[in-house]
Amino acid sequence: MLxxxxxxxxxxVNFVAxxxxxxxxxxxxxxxxxxPPYRVRLFFKQMEFVGVNSLLxxxxxxxxxxxxxxxxxxxxxxxxxxxxxxxxxVALSMVxxxxxxxxxxxxxxxxxxxxxxxxxxxxVTEQIDALEVMAINPVHYLVVPRLWAAVLMVPLLTVIADxxxxxxxxxxxxxxxxxxxxxFIKKMQDMVEWIDISSGLxxxxxxxxxxxxxxxxKGYNATGGAEGVGRATTxxxxxxxxxxxxxxxxxxxxLF
Amino acid sequence: xxxxxxxxxxxxxxEVLRGVNLRIPRGKLTFxxxxxxxxxxxxxxxxxxxxxxxxxxxxxDGQDVTRFSEKEWQRLRRRFGYLFQEGALFxxxxxxxxxxxxxxxxxxxxxxxxxxxxxxKLAVVGLxxxxxxxxxxxxxxxxxxxxxxxxxxxxxxxxxxxxxTTGLDxxxxxxxxxxxxxxxxxxxLTGVVVSHDVPxxxxxxxxxxxxxxxxxxxxxxxxxxxKSEHPFVQEFLRxxxxxxxxxxxxxxxxxxGN
Numbered sequence: 001m002l003x004x005x006x007x008x009x010x011x012x013v014n015f016v017a018x019x020x021x022x023x024x025x026x027x028x029x030x031x032x033x034x035x036p037p038y039r040v041r042l043f044f045k046q047m048e049f050v051g052v053n054s055l056l057x058x059x060x061x062x063x064x065x066x067x068x069x070x071x072x073x074x075x076x077x078x079x080x081x082x083x084x085x086x087x088x089x090v091a092l093s094m095v096x097x098x099x100x101x102x103x104x105x106x107x108x109x110x111x112x113x114x115x116x117x118x119x120x121x122x123x124v125t126e127q128i129d130a131l132e133v134m135a136i137n138p139v140h141y142l143v144v145p146r147l148w149a150a151v152l153m154v155p156l157l158t159v160i161a162d163x164x165x166x167x168x169x170x171x172x173x174x175x176x177x178x179x180x181x182x183x184f185i186k187k188m189q190d191m192v193e194w195i196d197i198s199s200g201l202x203x204x205x206x207x208x209x210x211x212x213x214x215x216x217x218k219g220y221n222a223t224g225g226a227e228g229v230g231r232a233t234t235x236x237x238x239x240x241x242x243x244x245x246x247x248x249x250x251x252x253x254x255l256f
Numbered sequence: 257x258x259x260x261x262x263x264x265x266x267x268x269x270x271e272v273l274r275g276v277n278l279r280i281p282r283g284k285l286t287f288x289x290x291x292x293x294x295x296x297x298x299x300x301x302x303x304x305x306x307x308x309x310x311x312x313x314x315x316x317d318g319q320d321v322t323r324f325s326e327k328e329w330q331r332l333r334r335r336f337g338y339l340f341q342e343g344a345l346f347x348x349x350x351x352x353x354x355x356x357x358x359x360x361x362x363x364x365x366x367x368x369x370x371x372x373x374x375x376x377k378l379a380v381v382g383l384x385x386x387x388x389x390x391x392x393x394x395x396x397x398x399x400x401x402x403x404x405x406x407x408x409x410x411x412x413x414x415x416x417x418x419x420x421t422t423g424l425d426x427x428x429x430x431x432x433x434x435x436x437x438x439x440x441x442x443x444x445l446t447g448v449v450v451s452h453d454v455p456x457x458x459x460x461x462x463x464x465x466x467x468x469x470x471x472x473x474x475x476x477x478x479x480x481x482x483k484s485e486h487p488f489v490q491e492f493l494r495x496x497x498x499x500x501x502x503x504x505x506x507x508x509x510x511x512x513g514n
Contacts, residue, residue, distance in 0.1 A: 037361075121347070130344040133304050134358045135333040137326075 022217045029147050032140040042145040050111045051153030062161035066168025087184035088191030090169030099162040100200045104207035108240045112215035116236035119219025120229035143216045154208030155201045207244045214240040257282045263312035274470030285447040287457040290467035296450040337407035337415035343399035345391040351402045352387040358410050377405040397428040417449040454496030
């Protein structure tokens with residue numbers, strides 16, 4: 001019994017310490033953002049890695065999600081003869097929820113994990129120490145470009161996911177399930193407001209910051225050789241994914 | 257110029273440094289020696305501020321650096337070079353880019369001047385032909401040489417070497433050590449080498465400090481160390497020269513509680 005309480009206590013302490021460490025890393029990175037020299041080349045390299053290279057997987061995910069949503073919603077809507085609402089429903093689901101959340105989860109799996117693995121390897125092979133002894137601030141050099149690349153690219157990818165997802169819904173709804181094309185588009189225009197789209201993009205921005213800071217934090221603090229890097233990578237993906245889903249709920253219920 | 261006073265450092269329950277006192281003379285090659293796991297590398301990392309002591313002072317040019325702010329460290333570190341045990345070359349850059357990196361960061365040299373400096377340093381370590389290779393394509397000895405070229409790039413006053421010869425074959429050990437010795441002489445650097453290789457140290461060092469159970473138990477020129485009457489020092493030297501009989505190793509370990 002006592003050991004169970006100890007275990008709970010340790011869990012709590014660890015949680016607070018980790019969350020605090022991540023918050024500190026985030027704040028430090030913000031503070032370093034406007035400190036020269038500006039790492040423009042690294043920033044573009046990270047944008048390419050986080051953004052451009054995630055394009056295919058984001059498009060595939062969004063396409064099939066949009067198509068599935070159309071199928072499922074059609075079944076539900078047809079029970080009370082509301083098939084005409086299909087366009088609006090698919091579009092709302094995509095821009096408010098699935099676009100930002102699925103995009104962030106895919107970027108976490110691709111880029112967040114890579115950040116943890118790369119920084120973790122640099123940590124255990126003393127490359128981060130090497131930066132430090134060369135009088136180069138490792139947070140400034142490694143974390144700041146990754147943070148801003150993710151903050152910028154995840155919303156942009158979300159826009160693409162929204163469009164592709166709605167396109168997938170259109171394909172299934174109009175071509176397969178024979179909903180009238182004009183009604184599909186009209187209902188979409190009627191039901192989706194600017195706030196729906198922008199709320200999704202704000203979420204994407206926050207998720208981008210979350211997944212990059214968690215990935216960097218886990219890698220930056222990795223210990224214990226190859227095994228430690230593996231552990232850091234797994235934890236980064238798990239923690240970032242859960243944070244995205246929890247954060248999504250909190251933001252949806254409080255703000256939008 | 258570098259002086260350690262009563263340095264203490266623990267990791268969790270494990271007390272690694274227990275009051276280290278050491279003066280490192282300017283312009284000389286100083287070896288810090290001892291068994292594996294006695295905190296030699298930990299000691300080295302205190303000199304450059306990668307680790308902070310629990311107690312004690314690190315004095316560089318008359319200033320206690322343990323209280324330095326990040327800015328002061330940044331300025332101080334430009335005068336240092338550090339050769340990591342495994343090289344710590346940046347995987348994402350070629351050998352030449354690794355050597356050029358500190359120059360891009362800390363000097364206003366032009367592209368062609370940097371290129372010239374890189375060529376010069378790579379020539380010193382004999383790695384010109386590998387300049388466009390990535391660290392993953394290099395052997396252990398080449399990595400150490402590339403890392404040495406990078407440590408020399410900013411022409412530092414003090415270079416710290418963490419186990420520069422460990423894990424290399426005997427011929428390479430000698431050639432790396434000769435390289436360190438030559439560059440140290442040529443540039444008049446202050447060098448600090450962490451090593452447990454007694455024969456190499458006896459030949460290359462100007463000054464030797466022996467670390468045992470968290471303290472410096474003997475320091476002096478190789479000749480003075482050879483004459484030291486401290487039982488651990490005698491045994492440490494003897495084991496290296498006589499080769500290893502299993503019983504002897506066990507005796508040493510039992511006597512010194514390790």
